Amino acid sequence: MLDASTHAFDRLPNAVGVGYKPQHFRDILADPAPVEWLEIHAENYMGDGGRPLAQLRHLSERFAISVHGVGLSIGGEGPLDTEHLARLKHLVGWLNPASFSEHLAWSTHDSGFLNDLLPLPYTEATLARVAAHIDQVQDTVGRRMLLENPSTYLAFDESEMSEIEFLDDITRRTGCGLLLDVNNVFVSATNQNTDPVSYIEAFPIQKVGEIHLGGHDEDEDETGAPLLIDSHGREVVDPVWTLYAHTIARGGPRPTLIEWDNDVPDWQALAAEARRAADTLAPALV
Amino acid sequence: MSGHPVSQGAFTAALLSPDLPVPEGLSNPDGGPATKRFDVYRNNVIVSLTDALKTGFPVTLKLLGETFFTAMAGVYVRQHPPQSPLMMFYGAEMPGFLEGFEPVGKLGYLPDIARLELALREAYHAADAAPLDPAALQALDPEQLVASRPRLAPAVRVLRSRWPIHALWRFNMAEGAPKPQMASEDVLISRAEFDPEITRLAPGAAAFFESLAQDASLGDAVDAATAEATDFDLTTTLGIALSSGALTELRAP
Numbered sequence: 097m098l099d100a101s102t103h104a105f106d107r108l109p110n111a112v113g114v115g116y117k118p119q120h121f122r123d124i125l126a127d128p129a130p131v132e133w134l135e136i137h138a139e140n141y142m143g144d145g146g147r148p149l150a151q152l153r154h155l156s157e158r159f160a161i162s163v164h165g166v167g168l169s170i171g172g173e174g175p176l177d178t179e180h181l182a183r184l185k186h187l188v189g190w191l192n193p194a195s196f197s198e199h200l201a202w203s204t205h206d207s208g209f210l211n212d213l214l215p216l217p218y219t220e221a222t223l224a225r226v227a228a229h230i231d232q233v234q235d236t237v238g239r240r241m242l243l244e245n246p247s248t249y250l251a252f253d254e255s256e257m258s259e260i261e262f263l264d265d266i267t268r269r270t271g272c273g274l275l276l277d278v279n280n281v282f283v284s285a286t287n288q289n290t291d292p293v294s295y296i297e298a299f300p301i302q303k304v305g306e307i308h309l310g311g312h313d314e315d316e317d318e319t320g321a322p323l324l325i326d327s328h329g330r331e332v333v334d335p336v337w338t339l340y341a342h343t344i345a346r347g348g349p350r351p352t353l354i355e356w357d358n359d360v361p362d363w364q365a366l367a368a369e370a371r372r373a374a375d376t377l378a379p380a381l382v
Numbered sequence: 383m384s385g386h387p388v389s390q391g392a393f394t395a396a397l398l399s400p401d402l403p404v405p406e407g408l409s410n411p412d413g414g415p416a417t418k419r420f421d422v423y424r425n426n427v428i429v430s431l432t433d434a435l436k437t438g439f440p441v442t443l444k445l446l447g448e449t450f451f452t453a454m455a456g457v458y459v460r461q462h463p464p465q466s467p468l469m470m471f472y473g474a475e476m477p478g479f480l481e482g483f484e485p486v487g488k489l490g491y492l493p494d495i496a497r498l499e500l501a502l503r504e505a506y507h508a509a510d511a512a513p514l515d516p517a518a519l520q521a522l523d524p525e526q527l528v529a530s531r532p533r534l535a536p537a538v539r540v541l542r543s544r545w546p547i548h549a550l551w552r553f554n555m556a557e558g559a560p561k562p563q564m565a566s567e568d569v570l571i572s573r574a575e576f577d578p579e580i581t582r583l584a585p586g587a588a589a590f591f592e593s594l595a596q597d598a599s600l601g602d603a604v605d606a607a608t609a610e611a612t613d614f615d616l617t618t619t620l621g622i623a624l625s626s627g628a629l630t631e632l633r634a635p
Contacts, residue, residue, distance in 0.1 A: 139467050143507030144536065147576035150510075167467025173390045180467060205394040208463030211434065212426040214393065249423065250416035253385020253407045287419070289411035317410060317418040325422055 106195035106242065106273070106305045108133055108160055108351035110381060112374045114366055115164075115355045121151055123363035125158070130374040131367065133160040133194065135353050139167045141191075142183045152191065160194040162306065162353070163187065167209065170229045170243070171202035171216040181236050188237050195306060195351075197242035197275045198233070200226065200263065217252030218262040227269040234272065242305045243267075244275035247283040247312075247326035259284075264300045274300065276350075277308035278340045279332065283324040292339055301347030309340055309373060310355035329358035331369060341376050349380040385409075396420070397427050398460050431459040434469045439476065439499045441554045442492065454483065470507055474500060491545035498547050498580070501539035501571050505578035508537035513574065514629040519620070528601035531633040532594060537573035538628045540583075540591045542566075548582045574627035581626060586611030587619045591628070 113133035116124075124131070134155060141152055155161065167180060188196055201213035216222050234240055243266060245259065257265075263274060276299060285292035311330035315323045332340075332354070344350070354369045386407035396402045404420040432455040436443050443451045462475045477493040477500070486492050514532060522530060541547065548569050549562035568588035570581045583591075586607035593603035607614040623629050 139469065142468055143470060144509035146507050146510065146537075146573070148507070150576065169467075177466075202390060203467070205390050207394055207398070208465050209467050210394065210397065210427045211430045211464065211467075211469065212423060214390075214397075214423060217388065250408050250419040251411065252388060253409055253413075254387045255385075287411075319410065319412075319414065321410065323419065323422070 106162075106240075106351075108162055108194045108306060110349045110351055110377070112370045112377060113160075113162065113351060113353045114370055115353065115357060116155065117356075117360050118148070118151060119360065120363045120366070121155075124155070128159070129367070131159075131370050133162060133351065135162040135164050135355075138163050138165040138184055138187055138196075141187055156191060156193075161191060162195040162197065162351075163191065163193040165196070165198040166213070167203060168198050168229075168233065169202045169204040169209075170198055170233065171200055171214075171222065171226055172204050172229075173202070173225070174205070176229055176232055177204065181233065184233075185237050188239070195242060196237060196239060197244055197306065199244045199246060200266075201246050213246060215246060215248045215250070215252070218255040218257045218259060220256065223257075223262060223265055223269075227266055230266065230270040230272050234270065240272055242273045242275040244277055244308065245280050245284075247277070247280040247287075247324075249287050249323065249325075251288060260295065260298050260300070264303075267300065267303050273305040274303045275306045275308060276301075276304045276343065277310070278343055279308065279310045279312060279336050279355075280326060282333075282336045282339055283312050283326050286322050286324045289321070292335075293342065296339060296343050296346065301343070304347060304350055307340070307343065307350045307352045308355055309336060309352060309369075310357075327358060328355050330356075332372075337372065337376070340373070344376060344380045349377050352377060397424050398463070400424060428456060428459055431464065431472070432456065434464075434472045435459075435476070438470075438473045438503060439496060441499060441551055442476070442480075442496050444554045445489070445492065445495065445550075446486070450485075454485070457483070470503060476500070491543070491547065491550060494541070494543040494545050494547050495550060497541055497543075498551060498569070498571075501541060502578045502580070505537040505539055505571050505573050506576075508535075508573065511535040511537070511627075511630040513627040514624065514631055516624050518632055519624075528604075529599050531597060531599050532623075532629040533631050533633055534591065534594050535572065535627055535630040537571070537578060538591065538595070539571040540568070540588050540595070541571070542568045542588050548580055551580060570622065570626065570628060572623075572626035572628040574625075579626060581622055583622075584611070584615065584618065586614030587622075590614070590616075590619055591623075594629075597633070 111132035116134040199213050282292050309332045310328045313325040313327045317323045352373045388405045388407040392405045408416045410416050435455045464472045476496040480493045544566045546562045546565045546567050548567050552559040568583040589610045590603045590607035593606040
């Protein structure tokens with residue numbers, strides 16, 4: 097069953113995509129199956145020219161492209177970096193991607209850019225700030241964005257509401273859609289000792305315009321409790337595939353991305369992961 | 383209303399200083415301390431920024447070795463965290479940092495190697511430009527040629543070093559390259575298509591390209607070059623400029 101509201105948020109096909117890595121350029125053009133769309137990290141395509149932009153231009157003639165930002169620091173205490181916003185506007189302007197998404201996280205403070213997706217407490221104050229930042233992004237870029245649920249390793253004592261309440265309120269205040277990272281749900285739920293299935297059940301699924309799947313690493317904290325780390329460096333684990341199947345069964349098919357950013361495998365291994373997602377998606381598309 | 387608020391300033395300070403305690407107000411699911419959990423963020427920040435430096439300075443990394451470079455990057459990252467989210471340009475302060483970093487004080491060439499690696503990265507991401515057709519120069523009579531003002535492509539960089547930076551770079555990146563001999567080297571970095579190339583320049587040629595970068599006419603650029611090296615060879619230098627895509631168009635005289 098196609099959910100019409102999905103397409104109000106973006107124009108990605110209801111099919112499987114992968115995070116684009118330049119080493120796969122030739123393989124993707126030769127035989128992309130089952131991959132039908134590609135996601136890029138916005139910041140890697142903010143140079144003035146050269147091979148990265150030439151490859152992206154070429155790929156965009158054949159594939160729908162999702163622009164995924166990792167540097168806007170939407171959850172930051174300070175104002176958004178307007179220079180960076182202008183770069184984003186320029187990229188989205190010439191590329192006209194099928195979707196634009198960013199994270200519920202912060203990465204920049206006075207001292208600089210920290211190159212990680214850092215967590216924030218869920219309070220009325222952070223809610224107002226994040227909503228204002230998303231308004232500013234959407235006004236500047238000129239389109240609605242998707243906001244991704246984070247993977248978290250710890251809790252803020254000052255939080256006043258659940259992550260889902262926070263995300264749902266953001267969408268109502270700003271009109272943005274959501275990017276549901278099912279691996280992040282599993283990682284956060286394990287780390288926060290909550291139930292990932294209940295999280296999926298409670299998630300405002302009709303606002304989800306894209307799903308992410310990726311691999312994580314396993315560790316434990318000093319008390320022996322499991323500590324999962326969102327590393328994007330290996331295959332998606334079985335419990336996350338199960339959670340994904342449950343998500344699709346509940347909300348219908350969604351554009352689904354395989355993320356593999358570290359220790360990037362050859363194209364065949366990545367395509368095999370994409371195939372597994374496509375097989376889960378297929379019955380829901382009938 | 384609930385727990386102790388955690389400012390992002392306190393969070394950041396603790397991220398970058400492993401000696402500081404985890405900020406009050408952060409917990410594990412049982413309300414206990416989040417020490418190892420906070421360390422995940424600490425580790426992500428330092429490792430990801432160190433990896434960005436390793437990617438950006440492959441020859442510096444090779445010269446210093448993995449272990450030493452990683453330890454040095456830990457110092458650099460805390461002194462010079464990125465000032466923009468564009469990781470492809472991270473490390474602009476590396477040459478100056480290396481000049482002042484006492485443990486590498488004996489490796490005098492290292493700052494210039496870092497400069498070379500920064501210039502290569504800038505060239506890689508610089509705007510595209512169509513190379514100048516040699517016929518455009520050949521069509522000019524001598525007077526017009528001297529007055530012409532060829533524009534340098536956005537990817538062009540010129541470096542002057544008292545060290546053999548090109549030979550050192552090649553020795554570490556190209557298989558079978560000869561062992562570097564002590565010499566000053568000026569180099570041109572240019573990008574014919576997508577991959578920047580380094581060309582060693584004869585005496586005077588660096589001044590020639592630096593003049594063109596300042597919008598000088600060809601005649602004035604030759605004068606600047608000849609002032610440095612009386613045997614400056616325009617034909618060879620123009621040949622390098624044209625074949626490497628360093629010139630992009632002729633401005634009106």
